[in-house]
Amino acid sequence: MFTLAQLTSFVAVAEELHFTRAAERLRMTQPPLSRQIRQLENDLGVQLLNRTNKSVRLTPAGRAFLIEARGILRQSENAALAVRQVSTGEAGSITIGFTAASAHSMLGTLLRTAREAVPLAEIVLREMVTRDQLAALADNSLDLGLIRPSVTGPDLRTRPAVREQLLAALPAGHALTAREGALRIADFHGQELLMYSPTEARYFHELLISIFRTAHVTPVYSQYLSQVHSILALVNWGLGVALVPEAAAQLRYADIVFKPVELPIPEPVELDLVWRRNNDNPALHTLLRHL
Amino acid sequence: MFTLAQLTSFVAVAEELHFTRAAERLRMTQPPLSRQIRQLENDLGVQLLNRTNKSVRLTPAGRAFLIEARGILRQSENAALAVRQVSTGEAGSITIGFTAASAHSMLGTLLRTAREAVPLAEIVLREMVTRDQLAALADNSLDLGLIRPSVTGPDLRTRPAVREQLLAALPAGHALTAREGALRIADFHGQELLMYSPTEARYFHELLISIFRTAHVTPVYSQYLSQVHSILALVNWGLGVALVPEAAAQLRYADIVFKPVELPIPEPVELDLVWRRNNDNPALHTLLRHL
DNA sequence: CGTCATTACGGAATGCGTAATGATA
């Protein structure tokens, strides 16, 4: 197979149609240039140039190869450029995991920041539950996760991304919807509360349990569900009340009224950014620096 | 700039993720392979692989470069293949000149043959008058011309392509349209004949002059025109009769009747293929062999 | 006979292979 140097030489000769001038342009003497071209022709088994002593002309095959050679050289230069951009974090690919609920709070901001910070990078989004995100981070198939706070290994790094309020989600016509201003935790005493699953939505489950225990309030846990939008669907059907992160209020339901709730911690719902400490994706670190 | 050999080495290592195995695949020993990869990384200024003594992993930049490297190698192989096809006449580009009139007789056949003979070649068609075709053949911007017989230089080769009848083109309602069967030359005596220009359409001009002189017939030369379709337009308007190559009958005019003419030579209109003797376009010669 | 590509030849650099070293699990 030929050499990139041979291609460079050939392009120079093809453009100058003059070995001596081409050699000058290549900052070499003319004999080795002649040899290179001859070598290239031997490698290809094709005559590229017709030389008489007073003129150098391209053969049809030479014309065709000139186009190819230029293409290969351009692609090579682009490759060198592109790989440097990836290595410095200017370009590349960042795979970001998110949970459905987080999409409404943080994801928009994150993507906007990414577009500014690493405009040349490709952002790949994957909707995954927290547990799957942690697994994907571990095997390097995910660069960055958006998860609810949870126990993570020592090789994962975590950073709080946003904090949100909890809102009461009430079916239209429910007694509490008539109340002026914010609700209090005590208002939920004895209410049918649509509760988060202790396994699938452990973070919210424990958050609510803790809030109610602290306030000595005991609602009626009618259903356990893992996803916020499932809970809202049930509220919409009048099957109970719920506490959901404020981002969920972006989802419009015909028969749900959202009301603020007074809590000891005003914004108790956290969302974390998480990534592998040893992740060597430079684009990821460029993005993290801008967050 | 890097080398294609380095790219080949890198692809092997990236695929095996193991220097020793990659070296075996490349039929070389492992140390020079290590050096090549290191050299490639130095050239690029980018780390492509993370080596621990027990594992070789691609960095994100390495992943990006692997794709680029495969692309460059593939393009290089394709280029070598393509240029060989051009040199053997399997592929390439053939520029063919034609006159408007010839388009209807020969061009279809020619293109069909070309598609069979050199399916990989690009056929470029250029409508040019005979004189321009000869000039273009001389400076190599045309590979093949379709022209009326004319004086050509010694470095041009010519081959008869087709012979055609001459047809009488009569305006609808003209007295001769009533005649049964073929016309005779004598029928044109005293007729208003739309004549070919002696300079722009020399071949037809001299052909007709010769035919009428031989038959001792003298029509009235009312107009001199250079192009067949101009002549037919005037016939269509009733401004005279004309003699045109049979291919012209393919052009449908509302008010023209075509009739055969008895001539001493049944098919006096010739169309030639012409090309430069020294044309080094292999695709052209492949095509000519099939014609 | 002058221009310009090719051939001839000597020296430097590149690149492979073998052997030794070093690092990590």
Next chain:
DNA sequence: TATCATTACGCATTCCGTAATGACG
């Protein structure tokens, strides 16, 4: 301690540059 990448070193090849040759207008 075994595996596997890197470093060390010697040799063959490649490739450049200078000089000589040759071919075409």
